[in-house]
Amino acid sequence: MLHRQRRKSLAVVTAAAATLAAAGVVATAGVAQAAAGCRVSYVVGSQWPGGFSTTVTLTNVGDPITSWQLTWSFGAGQTVTQAWNATVTQNGSAVTATNASFNGNLATNASAAFGFNGTWNNSSNPTPASFAVNGVTCTGGSSPTTPGNPTTPPPTTPPPTTPPPTMPPPTGSWPTPTGQVGVNGTIAVSGVFDGGMRRYCCIGDGSQEESQDPMFQLAAGATLQNVIIGGPAGDGVHCAGSCTLRNVWWEDVGEDAATFRGSGSPTFLVDGGGARSASDKVFQHNGAGTLTVQNFQATNFGTFYRSCGNCSTQYKRSVVIRNSTLTRPGNTVAGINVNYGDTARFSGITIVNDPSRAMVICRKYNGNNTGSEPTQVGTGADGTNCLYSSSDLTYR
8 A cells, every 4th residue: 555644743853963073194105106194084973871873984085095994992991892884893992994895995085984883881982082094094184105305295186076975885784782672652752862772662563554553753853863663663653744763773664664744845864774574665755845765774675665646635755765775575666656746866776686677766656645546657767757877776
């Protein structure tokens, strides 16, 4: 079924992220006029009792490199428990992050980003004092690796004309819950709700009945973050207006993972996280506005995103899906209503286990407001409603 009449309103939470940065570069010995340099951004996106989540972005401001090892030391006993987009090891306070297979090559001014979860002492979680890449301390600029004429600046390499993606699509590991919270009714959210990576379970019966209550109901402007939703999950998450879902994981979707409502021009953001076992849809868009889904992974679903095909009130809706990994079984990435002017934009999409290219990237319908099943009118990129090219898709 494509129609979702949502009866609940949602509470809004605004997640506050603490951003800490360290940057750098310094000269080393090497080939004449070769330059080494780096800059590092270290951002603690969320923190809860006993744990925190961090994104690290390395920018190469020197000559191109083909691999990297980023090293630093923790100053307050922090430990890394889980990492993605890099291999991270720790020996005492010393930490080493080694590039993954897809992000080792960095041209001048190119960046690679990775993330990790860690533990802290609940008292102090300072930013590391310094970073080094391949043995070179990061200070933010670059210098020639051999002495030259001090009055003649070293040659520089211009930045690439097309900026590289800041973070490859996520894949693989799912988080381990830090604990479990029993749920016996809908949790209303206003302000920021940070679950501390605990599993919230259970509500509903795991069926496709549309009358099930949501587990979380967010008011307009709310943020839900660092939550693992166990099954059965009822009707997932409801957003009454603009909302943010950051690092939210659905272990068994059942009905829909999240439903987005609201009139006017709401904006919805799903950043990070993942979903499994959505026999119908992952994300249902019933209201107006734009939904952006990024850095997400999903497997075993019917339709990843659907603009409501037969809601009693219809809108022009937009979706942006980027930097995400979708693993078959899966039927459709996005279904939109072209007669209402919907748009779907795709970039950095990785499709896994689909050698025959059976997954439909963009499915087009003529929607209605009568409750009838919408009529499919086409599939594929068209430059107007379904916006992507072959370079936006990777199959593996």
